[in-house]
Amino acid sequence: RRAARRQFAPHTIMTERTRPTNPSTRRAPPADAGPETRDIVIVGGGLTGLTLAAALGQAGLAVVVIDRESLASQTSADFDGRTTALSLGTKRLLEQVGVWPKIARDCEPILRIRIADKDSPAIMNYDSRDVGEDPFGFIIENPLLRAALHARAGEIESVTHRPASR
Numbered sequence: 042r043r044a045a046r047r048q049f050a051p052h053t054i055m056t057e058r059t060r061p062t063n064p065s066t067r068r069a070p071p072a073d074a075g076p077e078t079r080d081i082v083i084v085g086g087g088l089t090g091l092t093l094a095a096a097l098g099q100a101g102l103a104v105v106v107i108d109r110e111s112l113a114s115q116t117s118a119d120f121d122g123r124t125t126a127l128s129l130g131t132k133r134l135l136e137q138v139g140v141w142p143k144i145a146r147d148c149e150p151i152l153r154i155r156i157a158d159k160d161s162p163a164i165m166n167y168d169s170r171d172v173g174e175d176p177f178g179f180i181i182e183n184p185l186l187r188a189a190l191h192a193r194a195g196e197i198e199s200v201t202h203r204p205a206s207r
Contacts, residue, residue: 079103079201086115086202088125088183091190095138098200105201106194112202116191121183126151128178139196143189150176 083090086108135141156165194200
C-alpha cells in the first residue's frame with residue numbers, strides 16, 4: 042500500500058537584501074536576490090547534508106544548504122584529513138545522485154574485514170567473496186568526497202549553498 046505524499050509549505054530564507062523573488066521558481070536566485078523560497082532547508086553542509094541536498098535537488102525539490110563554513114574553507118586541503126568508510130548501500134545512493142562517477146577512481150574497496158580484541162584470542166575474518174561479488178564497501182578520503190559532493194550539488198540548479206550569517 043502506498044503512503045500518501047505529505048505536502049510541506051515552502052520556507053522563506055531571509056538574506057541581507059529584501060527584494061522579493063518569485064516563490065514559484067525552482068531556480069537558484071542570483072547572489073544579490075532578496076528572500077528566497079525553498080522546499081527544503083538543510084542546516085549543515087557536511088557529507089550527509091550535501092548527499093541529502095543532491096538527492097532532493099535531483100528529485101526536483103528546491104533546496105538550500107546553510108553551513109557555518111564557507112565553501113572555500115570546506116574544500117581546502119587542510120579542512121578535514123579523515124577518511125570515510127562507505128557501505129555498499131551508500132555507494133548505490135551516490136551512484137543514483139551522480140556523485141559516484143566523480144569519486145570511483147579515488148575509492149579503495151573493502152574486500153576483507155578482520156575483527157580482533159587485544160584481550161581475546163578469538164579473531165573473526167570476513168571475506169566479501171563469501172557473500173557475493175561486490176566489496177563490503179569503500180574507503181575514501183573526506184576531502185575528495187566533500188569536493189565531489191560540492192561539485193555535484195553545484196551542478197543541480199535547484200540546490201543552493203549559503204554560509205550562515207554570524
